[in-house]
Amino acid sequence: MKSTLPIKITKMSGAGNTFAFVDGRGVTEWKKLESQLGKSRSEIAKLVCDKVLGLATDGFIIIEDPSEGFDFNWDFYNSDGSTAEMCGNAARCAARYCAEQIADSELANIRFKTGAGLVVAQILGNGRIRVKMPEARVLQNPIELVTKNSVKEKFVLVNTGVPHLVQKIHAFVDSVNLKDLAREMRNHEILKPAGANVTFYAEDETGKIKAVTFERGVEDYTLACGTGAVAAALVSSLENKLNEIEVQMPGGVMEVHFFDNDARPLLVGDAVFVGDFQYSQEAVK
Known part of the structure; x- marks a missing residue:
């Protein structure tokens, strides 16, 4: 049997925009694994998003421990390994991922720290999410x-x-x-x-x-x-x-x-x- 890495990667879709998520908080295996792989996050993002060796996603998001005043921080990468300040579809997916997969308690409203600042998401039910976007x-x-x-x-x-x-x-x-x-x-x-x-x-x-x-x-x-x-x-x-x-x-x-x-x-x-x-x-x- 082939050995696998001790992390779960979750693929999600927001209106067809696809993302891969990992739980990168301190209580998980992510940080230990990251150092063992010897790859930058940009390199890992390109691998995870790859259409052949990965999940064929548009982006890769690491959910991290929160800064003061936030519920979660996120570190976002495009499929080519570049970073992006904000993505509205990713924010909706991140909210549901955090609320249903990794939150310690039930959350209806989630405050993310992103490259574009504070993003607030509200769980509406039936897979629908409302996101308070950055200033337009x-x-x-x-x-x-x-x-x-x-x-x-x-x-x-x-x-x-x-x-x-x-x-x-x-x-x-x-x-x-x-x-x-x-x-x-x-x-x-x-x-x-x-x-x-x-x-x-x-x-x-x-x-x-x-x-x-x-x-x-x-x-x-x-x-x-x-x-x-x-x-x-x-x-x-x-x-x-x-x-x-x-x-x-x-x-x-x-x-x-x-x-x-x-x-x-x-x-x-x-x-x-x-x-x-x-x-x-x-x-x-």
Whole structure:
């Protein structure tokens, strides 16, 4: 029988955006194992997220002991090993993971310390989670970026915990042919060194949009992006003067709620357990 590593990795999905979680608190085997593997967290993240030797996830999250005033800290990595300040879909999954898998007592509201600051999640039941997102703000409207073919493209640059270039398009199907543009804009020289996610959205009807995000670290469209949903909803809400936007992404539907006296919107959507995984020792050499 092949020996396995003494940690359980849990795969979850938030509207099709997938994440791998490990319990990295001091009471677990994680810290001991981390030193034994001799790999950086970035290297471990790439392995865990790998489509062949891993769980084929968009991100890897280590749940850690809390700082003062928080319930948990998290350390988030994209599938390429890079770090990210915030991810709305990950926050929903993290809330359900912590509440049902590792919390010492039942929690209805969970306070996370993330790279973007405090994120508060509320368990609604039936797999639905409400997340109080970081402040959502427009940084530049419009921002005009020139492509390598000297074409001028207009976006709205917003920050919803991470930066997004947002562009409204005529029909959602057009996004299929815009992936190369997204890839180029994500690394535009004006946005260096960190770059930005690129989110396209189309309006189905007032208050309902379809959106897709080309994500940094994944370097492709993802089935869903929580901060991207908020970014597209923010631009749409300002245009239509609405406080509630339904966002359909390829992986599922989310709701975004804005408040006149609070710059931190609410993101509501699902969080689904996919399964647990244990690595064979020979796979991590």
